[in-house]
Amino acid sequence: MTRRTYAAFSAALALSACAAPASTPAPLPAPASEPPMSMGAQSSPLPAHPAAPGLTMEQAVATITPQDVYARIEFLASDRMRGRDTPSPELEIAASYLVNQYKLWGMQPGGENSTFYQWWPFPLRRLRAAGAGLELRGSGGSQRLQLGRDFFARGGTAQPLASAGLVYAGRAADGVLAQGSLRDRVVVTALPGSGGSRDWRVERNRQATAAQRAGASAIVYVLEPSWTADSIAAYTRQTAAGARSLGGEAGFPQYFVTYGAAQQFFRTAGMSLDEQWRAPAAAPVVLAGVTASGALPMENADERNAPNVVAILPGSDPALRNEYVVLSAHMDHVGVGRPVNGDSIYNGADDDASGTTGLLEVAEAFARLGARPRRSIIFLHVSGEEKGLLGSEWFSDHPTVPLGQIVANVNVDMIGRNSPDSVVVIGKNYSTLGQVANFVGRQHPELSLTLSDDIWPQERFFFRSDHFNFARKEVPALFFFSGVHPDYHLPSDEVEKIDTDKAARISRMVFYLVNEIANAQERPRWDPRGLEEVRRMTR
Known part of the structure; x- marks a missing residue:
């Protein structure tokens, strides 16, 4: 287990102490001055890169590094985060950290009531x-x-x-x-x-x-x-x-x-x-x-609210800036559970601190890019994925921007393990997004990444992450995923086992892909046969 004590964690804990109670849908309060988790202090091992727009594409992509990936995952998957269960104080600490990063980079709030938060109801039930x-x-x-x-x-x-x-x-x-x-x-x-x-x-x-x-x-x-x-x-x-x-x-x-x-x-x-x-x-x-x-029979034990985090990078084209590409990942894991070899904290370093970190790295690169893409980009961190894709279901049913203006979803879940030079991209055969992904992959051989089609159709991974809730609304979607492993949903899913170089390269690929989608003249289109198959799977 990672045991390091973070100044950043202490700041996050202080923020959570003054947060709105989970039982009310009010957002966490904004910091009075500098965000408590701005990572500006020298004592913090977390990356601190305030937005400095004006970088070229190559310079912006170069901000996505294995070192930053490791530091972010090490924080999100530390023992003190207790597996980021939905709902839990630690999940709200993770959400606070994400919000403060987006504020640091000058992103616009995309949640409710001009905040970065979208709170959704989480009824707790128990078997009678x-x-x-x-x-x-x-x-x-x-x-x-x-x-x-x-x-x-x-x-x-x-x-x-x-x-x-x-x-x-x-x-x-x-x-x-x-x-x-x-x-x-x-x-x-x-x-x-x-x-x-x-x-x-x-x-x-x-x-x-x-x-x-x-x-x-x-x-x-x-x-x-x-x-x-x-x-x-x-x-x-x-x-x-x-x-x-x-x-x-x-x-x-x-x-x-x-x-x-x-x-x-x-x-x-x-x-x-x-x-x-x-x-x-x-x-x-x-x-x-x-x-x-x-x-x-089930009976209600309690009812609380859980957070999604929504940040927006506005597009540059007056005709297209009201269309959105949603980049998503889930920030929750399964919390504290049955001990395995004396360890009961299910850290979730790969699942999905790796995807959460990937979104942050991509967001930072876009924030520092001199030429913003034409369409707007939504960075969506959902909770409740491990409880049945609940946070993304709530967002897709209660979107904070018009659903018809969301042109695509790119979802990132578990990108830090297995074969170092390949990532599976599920959903490529359903829409023109697959063609775009293949094109971007060919354009960037320096990343040494093969964008594979779904190699596990029998596992039905299409149903098992948050892109599903966009596909069921007929928003074209892709799912970047490196596969499960022996530490899946176990306490041994820890940061020391993450291939940070691979996660950084996948994040760079996602950056290029999202940039391509956001700058394209036309929206992604469903393949008629793909749409029919998706309708059969989601109805």
Whole structure:
């Protein structure tokens, strides 16, 4: 863990102490004189570069350095930031730091009430254990499963789950369930693994997404036999505590059922779970004669507000300056959680302090550029991404500029790890933005970066970061992403593992790309087939 004490952090902490309470949507107060986090003091290791417009393109791009990248990520992902959970005081400290940087560079506020902040409501909910349950009925009678013994749960609904038939989709729900094919059914899937690993979480999320797209009313994951009563009880306690921060998960019930309990309702349907568990992916199988009903009631525990940060660099062209290119990244991570090797702070250096830093570096380069681009650029830092893309959803539903005047979104998430000379750009095939990205990549061989197409279509990353909320509003979008790694969503995602040279080069590439989009005579255009595919994925 990084343990350094920062003068800048102390200043940020002082700022957060006088910030507006999270329960009210008022912005944080502006500093009386010099921004508390202006980084002007010699004792601060963070970069301090007040705006000095007039640089050439090459000089402006040269301000994006690995040293600055390291210093910013080291601050944002330090232990004292406690994983920047949504909502949390540390998230508001991160937001304060970003705001003061944009003030330092002379950016215009793009939030609400002439501030850099857009506050959005974050209802905290918790599972009401007393009313939680799952009951299976068949020709041989009923089987009532008990929370904490037979299953644990995520999500929940305001209304009980009505009696519904069960359909088994094996281990590949996303590959065998057609959109809208299982309205008012309960999907049953196999979920191998002992829990907690990145692969286990990715598989869980992929199957849940597929079940929701198919129209299912709930999903039942069958856990492998290695899950014990103790581990079920432990996960029940963990998810019950965590439900207080799962504001975005109250709409889709997810039951994690023991292998032993699942064997019984498979037998009722005249099927062998052992055989189905080993079978390869195939068409969904109806569990004949078996229905499920139950409830995962949620109750409000509290309601707070979380910040997005919105800064604007005005465009130079009178005819185009009211059009906007949005550059986005999420500033939150998952906070403090289950200890791993004695460490419980999930620092989120790559996810997504790297993308947050990338936006800052690009913003500084634009602020110091002598010739501003024709269109305006919005630098958007959202929160709540880890809770279900909530901050970007709120911005796209309540934009602070007219939605029709947003011509493109470039989203940056996790750009500091893996292969040093490539970055995946998801969404290239959906609009002319892909052609622009390829052109910019060819124009800058000095960056030694390959802008790859999506090499993980099975992971459905298109749904898993904030560009999705712009695409669903039919704003052409690209997603810069270097891929997950063994430290994904673990305390070990720390600054020492960041390839700062790669992150700086990607940030330079993003600068060139955004500049190209902002100066183009025409807006980006959807490819008709790409738009149709995006509509199918987002409706």
